[in-house]
Amino acid sequence: MMNATAGSRPRKIIGRILFILAVLVILIITLFPIVWMLVASFKTNAELLNVKKLFSFSFTIKNYVSVFVERNFMLPFKNSLIISTSAVALSLLMGLPAAYAIAREKMRIFSGIILVIRIIPIITFLVPWYLFFTKIGIAGTYTSLIICHLIMCLPLIVWIMIPAYESIPLDLEQSAWIDGCSRFGTFIRIMLPLSAPAIATSSIMAFITSWNNFMFALILCNSKTNTLPISIYQFITYTNIDWGGIMAAATVITLPIILIALFLQRYVVSGLMAGAVKG
């Protein structure tokens, strides 16, 4: 209807074809590296190293065997899972009440501080923490890594939760107070359930951030607490790069995040947009 005045029929068809072509090109460029990673992870190293066989592809799961059996990726997988879930859980424990108080008591200064922490490059924290953790002898432990991941997760969760609590009408709480419910009680019984979607959004974003973190792992992990992003380097030695193994490892590392993006898309989108709406 909008195009009824603009141009004749053939022009409309050409426009439509151009549009589809443009969308396809964008889609291919966006997905290509991820598809290439998947494809390469099922190729043999002989195929990967021979440029003439770039598009031939004999399906092999040898690379995955090498990832899980020879390189024992179950350990870093477990480490990543422990560190990320602990960091998210602790951040929720501290962040939810804090976000609620900041929202209800209009403690504007705190939302400013949270913004500043998000802007500060995390490498600024790394030197002092590394020295401190080494001094008290906990460098390389789960504790040290979880503490570091908290500094990324906690501000993220508070940041997403403040507007969520602000949007819940005060009346809902007030009527419960009149009925004799304590303020703590209303927080647990009314505010938490009502903010469940935002809690899901913030937890998912915090989990992704923690799962993907590389810099802390690079400095603080030891051979027992290696997380996934750092473990990919096992496949690179001075003499050899095991491309097949790297691609299988990259797939294993990224797969949980891709699944989250596919199945919890709504939450990921609102999480990524969270900073854009307000602040």
Add this chain to the structure above:
Amino acid sequence: MDRNLKWVFTVPTCIFVVAMVLFPILYTTILSFHSWRLSANIPWKFVGIQNYVDMFTDSRFLRSVWRTFYFSFVALSFETLLGVSFALLLNRKFRGKNLIKTAFLLPMVATPVAISMVWKLMYEPSIGIFNFWLRSLGMRRIDWLGSTSQAIYSLIIVDIWQGAPMIMLIVSGGLTALPTEPLESAMVDGASAWQKLCKITLPLLSPTIFTAVLLRLIDVLKTFDVVYSLTLGGPAYSTETMNILAFRQAFEYMEFGTASATLVVFLAIVMLISFLLLKIRSWVEVDL
């Protein structure tokens, strides 16, 4: 109890923030006035502003500052241009729109180190697919990551791939929230599509675009994972940003005094730019 609840609720977070954020910044600032190497087991030595003097006469540092800005500026310009164009292009109803939106999420959330490894394979001079395509087209091969003039642009391409979807996502959100009346009245007045875009849509959209750029800039200035895993700042420091330089000074050369001085300047630059832009944004919003 109820009156004190706001303090009970915020104190754990406050203590954590002071301990984990304020302490490191103070510590780094103090350390930046000292000379100290971890490897040599000697106490801190106060050197005044010597680290800063050295830093600003060190061409490697000065070039890393310039490179950080250059990288951010080039990457962000393309990301904004592409992100806004895609958002405008996709701002209509069509089948498969959801598929596109999901596809766009992947570069933003996929683990950067893992994805960098895929780019490393694609950039590989002899077995990478990019050079295979170039040769098929009869063009010369490019040493994507190994040449000092090319490497930084190869990194910028990866950053654009990750960042353009972010801008698109935010601008798309802004587009759906735009009021429809101005466009309708423009249509009644017989404005062309181009006029509508330049005179109405883009001006109305500018605060959203600005926010998207600001959010992305905060991340781009701090790019680490991609640079570390693709080039480690090389070849010959040609891709060394401030983040990478500080990291190497600290954890490769173990010169923590020098590294701290670099970090203080890096922190100051990132904060200054962010707050300048936040300030500008609040003016832009008031104007509308």
